[in-house]
Amino acid sequence: MSKKRIVVIGFVGTQLDSGKGAARWERWRPSVAITQYPDIVVDRFELLYSGRFDKLAGEVAADIATVSPETEVVLSDVPMDDPWDFEQVYGALFDFAKSYPFDTDNEEYWIHITTGTHVVQICMFLMTEAFYFPGRLLQTSPPRRHAAGEPGSHVLIDLDLSKYDQIAQRFSREQEEGVAFLKSGIATRNERFNTMIDEMERVAIKSKAPMLLMGPTGAGKSFLARRVYELKKARHQIDGRFVEINCATLHGDGAGSTLFGHIKGSFTGASSDRPGLLKAAHKGLLFLDEIGELGLDEQAMLLKAVEEKRFLPVGGDHEAQSDFQLIAGTNRDLAQEVVAGRFREDLFARINLWTYELPGLVDRPEDIEPNIDFLLAEAGADLGQIARFNKEARERYTRFAASPDALWAGNFRDLSASVTRMATLAEAGRIDDDIVGSEIGRLQRQWRHYAQPAGTQEVELEQVMPAEAVARLDLFDAMQLRAVIGICRASRSMSDAGRKLYAVSRDAKAKPNDADRLKKYLARFQLDWDSVARAG
Template sequence: MKNKKKVVIGFIGTQLDSGKGSARWEKWRPTVALAQHEDVIIDRIDLLFSGHHDALVKQVTIDIGAVCPQTEVVPRQVAIDDPWDFEQVYGALYDFARDYPFDLEREEYWIHITTGTHVVQICLFLMTEAHYFPGRLLQTSPPRRHTPGAPGSLALIDLDLSKYNQIAQRFTREQQEGVAFLKSGIATRNPRFNAMIDEIERVAIKSRAPMLLMGPTGAGKSFLARRLYELKKARRQIDGRFVEINCATLHGDGAGSTLFGHVKGAFTGAAAERAGLLRSAAKGLLFLDEIGELGLDEQAMLLKAIEDKRFLPVGADQEVHSDFQLIAGTNRDLAQDVRHGRFREDLFARINLWTYELPGLAERREDIEPNIDYLLRAFGAEHGQMVRFNKEARDRYMRYALSPQARWTGNFRDLSASVMRMATLAEAGRVTSDIVDGEILRLRRLWQHDAEAPLPSASTPQDRALKRLLGGEAAQLDHFDAVQLQAVIDVCCRSASLSEAGRSLFAVSRQAKRQPNDADRLKKYLARFGLSWEAIRHFDAS
């Protein structure tokens, strides 16, 4: 492949490049020196200038032609009245870069930052780093000893900092420190969880976009959201407050007021203005836990607030502004809620850019032990006394904690409460086997109760459909009848008519009948449970 042409883009130095008579050849002139390097041939120099420096540009062009005829000089005037005005310089360079005919297949670009005002040099650096100028920075220096006519030295600066070992090591160390911070220093062992936290750290540092944390209650969504806030604040990416609300606690008209605020007199009892949580989170981070519990009206207002950073408080005529970062949490399947009209599709699309599902403790059993150590350290720091297991007690507790009998339905909340109880009962800071045996009994009773009354999140959509159709009578059904009825309801919900559902359900037995009436058979079956085809068809089985 033919070598690419070398093209330098840079400003003329109104002081450094100047000079008159033969004496000008005795001084180092950065732009002219570019053409004086015998081992580096510059094919073209796009020489930028502003103001009334035509004579200097002409002289420099002639001198470059004298020392290196192969180098073409193309003068380019840019509209800059004040080269120390950052906004004006950056705007002029932006316009120049936008209209410049970059040809990356045939040319490579060096951006000369030795000449020009400090503002010019800074803007060239920033625009090269942002790839508005798709090239490398070029820095030239005068000869160390005064040698008339010597070209000095030049150095290319590659802004891919990962190529610089020491800088790369610092970035790696900082990233590792960020990950450890998000995990509170807990040496977690679950590969899936560790990989997820690695990515969350990178996203949190580089992006201000909303983040959605999914997972069961007690999986650590709220804890992680706060750690993300503290990490961003430590990196000076955020300087507002951390504001948290569980949306399941918001009901009726008060939901809008709590989130978006209200003006005085907006409704009965509104004796004073209320800022609302979104304004309280300005320049900070807003964590909306259980966002799936928000009403559709509040969802619409939240979408506008996320996209425009503006919204109307309840009863207000003028919008208010709040620039906050959003982390949402949920233990619901929002995609399913969207399909059934319970959650706005546009809001889901907006918060679903970075979505992470936190596994429950039962899926991370290898992380139980390091979390126990963390919880004991936290207890000791709070109460001023170190607490430890003796070896037999620790082994006994870990055997049970890792066994299938330990359900951990409350996830880390169950574990935290368990460690707290044992640490509180520990005499002289020692958790004994007797304390562990008593704690195991408590956990068994807790989870036995859970087994008798399954958590809603553990039930299937069909279970929930049956309970909503039959109410309290669903609990009176034999398991056999419940399973059969659930299957029938599922077929009915997927069928367009009573006859179609009957044909699907009785496809085999109908062959033995001379005059099959599948619709009537299905109608009578449903009537046994006080149900009708119409009731099921108008029911959302999800």
């Protein structure tokens, strides 16, 4: 393996690097000294400065060329009016890092923190800690005894965050930006969802372990997986592509070929070699949606690829290698699939380290209204016109959207399609009551096959509670309990059942908690959601 090129990134020292005439060579100038160490060859020096110090930066670059002609000096004007203003300095460095073409495969980056104001040095430290500068800190010092031409000493620092807890705690902006990055495009007021996104951000930055995203179709698994990739890409923690496949589309021999590639002639139709998606995801992120649809053979091959970073292409005798991060998505309960023998227990154990369950839209009713606003803005941008509800139309649509009549079978995909249709039909960008009425009717027709008449199922209470307990119930309680259990079995979640059961009285409450009310009702009979929803 060839040695990586050394690239130094640092500010010109307006005091330490200055000097006139031959006497300047008698002084210790840290930026020049970096290129004078006999055992180090600096291939490139990214010398940063603010505009009014361009002359000094040019002089330092010329002196570096004199002592180290093999060092390429690249001058970069990083604009800031006040180098002691934290916001200005961090913003300027952030913009520089975002646009800089880091190549961590071939280059090693040393971030020089000896020159510049203290604010500049702190920001350089923080940018390196947060991986916006994917390198090590370089601290230089003058020689202990004055000697002309001596470069002094230097030390490279690998950041151990456990040593810098206080600084890390003060600098919470990075985490907030990461959470905001993951949540952009996900308008939410849901506390549980916010907490989940917060943890995912921390895990995404610190770990390359697989993630498992669970939730119904349309809950946003694919969108969130791509945001994780983009977050890691922005932090220079990942270099390859984002590769996505829905495993439900993979069937038969084609499944192995699509994922792991094949060798020419390995089966009928294999007219040339195919690298496969795992190879395409090398040094990137592979998102396998609906992983529960994979066959057992493909699951075994995937497990080897995740654990050992190598796998055998279909028809091949030589293993291929791919270092990728895996995010898996599923709308199935994989633990139950393991029990049923349809999913490998060892693979489930491997991908179950960081598991997150994305709630469906019906379980996030508080998020419907902010998502309507977000989707309206998105639809308006696509259509080239701003779309807005009038007051009555908005009230009618949001009331329906949060009601038990709105099934949202496709979750956010249904809501996005609905808002897009209304925005498209809006004359002069105004969504009126007629458009909303027509859209509600369209949604109800679309969901009619999903609707189940609540409470029509025959329920035997003996299935969920002891016979002696049933015998002690009044007829009124028994009939009511049967009806409640019937609705539970016809609902997708406890929140969904609660909304149906308390559809009228919930409007009188400032903060309705339908699931909690249902939970307390069932507890009166020593029952819980699992016992009534899954029995029968």
